[in-house]
Amino acid sequence: MLTQLIYTKKMRDYIKREIIRVLIEVYDLSEAEDIVEIQKTSSKHVTSDYYTNIAMKLAKTLGEKPLLIAEKIVSSIITDTNYKVWVAKPGYINFTLHQSQKNNVVLEIIKSEDLLAGVKTSEARNIIVEFVSANPTGPLHVGHGRGAIYGNIISKYLEIQGHKVHKEYYVNDFGNQINKLVISVFSRIDGTIAHGSSDLYEGDYINDISKKIQQFIKNEGWDISIKKILENNEHSKKLEACKKVIVSSILENIRDSLSKLGIIFDNWFSESMLFENNLVDNIIARLRETGKTIKKDGALMFNDDEPRVLIKSNGEFTYFASDLAYHDRKMKKFDKVINIWGADHHGYVKRIYKGLESLGHDVGKLDIHLIQFANLYRGKKKVSMSTRKGEFVELDTLLQEIGIDAINYFYLMRSKDQHLDFDLEVAVSSNKNNPVYYIQYAHARIEKILSQVPEYNKYEFDYDNLTKKQEGDLVDKLINFSDTCKKSIINLKPQIMTNYLYDLSQLFHGYYANERIIKDDMNYSQVYLLVAIQKVIKCGLETINIEAPRKM
């Protein structure tokens, strides 16, 4: 009756229906359907697979002791050989499945065409995920890494669910910091420009760009000094051209760094474009209509709890103004808008919500994920991340040093709300201290064993032939994979997947050390077990963009 049903949760449903039936029969509880929950046993001290707390929940309304209720329920349950039911104080009803029943999961995993089928959504939506969006004033450094990797995986998770995902990088190519960048580059060419200013970008990349600009000017055949380009308004076209070269040079570098990390954006949205198409003016006009703007000290402000400047008294727009225009566009075009921001922007969140609300948007569509900072360590020593003076480790350097798999894993292994300490020495190590290595090693180890029994599938899998404690633990863990995927992928929590894979690998390594698989009297069911484990590890690693090597 119950074969092949566990992995697909039907066993749990079966138990639930049985409990409901009993509740109606014994207590005449018509609402039983809504309150019965069958949960997975997580305590290590209890040897059941599922439990329900229904007896404790009903104690008050029924006016009976929970233990008594539980016993009454259990005595009416019709059991079969596939599972046992027992009561534990103060009123838990436990269900223990027969091992050979649970072993079904091994074949189910092996036969499954899509292990992630359980996370598919029934209503696919059009979602935009905006992330990284670092100002194009220099190369990406390690401080940008976490948001980049996290945004990429969130996008992937949404795609796995079946949504249509649009990945976008918002390019702040307008305003003061770009002008500052231009002056920084120009001052490398002509030292008298902005001489002695402490407010310029430094770092080697400025040198590289200044060379490019000099080449560009030469190619264009302009017979004019760099200083003149900057100073004379009549040369503003030339200045704009230089600006474009500078920004696109930096963007090219950023794009290159990201693609090396496997991060490809669908669109690079330019802030300038908002101004060129008068979208910012349009937003200001609409905000004025709502009556929520005020003039104060010559500036135009959005009147929130505190007034927020939209147009400065000198006539310049603030970022708030262009950000509202940008978000207005996104809110119109997509069903769901997700922003991945550094935690230092949290003060800005409320303002954006309030602004968009005033513009008539349903702000429930907007999710802003704030990512806490990551600190990098080299052993005990903290790696500096100061952007001042160009004292930062570039993302490219980090990639070279530890590789793409470690970058993905280490940035994803902790909750986004948690400050993350990232130790480079551990990330490059080739031993069990390094969780990436440890998981990949499990995959490779299994591959090695399987290569020695290529024709294992000529033998049948025997449900009754995995009886050892460690085999039971592994099977339980495999059963959990389905739930793990839901928790991780649907709730957008990559760390749940990294933790699961680590735990599974740990169980496997222990099993491997204790149990010899290749032997004279082969137990082919054990080989099947390894095949299932390997498939799950591979699938799990793929969801977090980490390679599952066959050999290391």
Next chain:
RNA sequence: GCGCCUGUAGCUCAGUUGGAUAGAGCAUUAGCUUCCGAAGCUAAAGGUCAGAAGUUCAAAUCUUCUCAGGCGCUCCA
């Protein structure tokens, strides 16, 4: 002063919708190689879940307050 995040073993962190005796790794200590990869495994030890009160049959988890750390509160970007 106001706001957001955090506080769990010596260190770095998990902990699902509130469930049973709190979970890993590192570090420490003691062990394990004729044999599928020791790039590994086993065990011991380690806890006032920051503190207090509340809600509940049940709180690391929810509420309030206090303390501590990080970050943000510019006509900055």
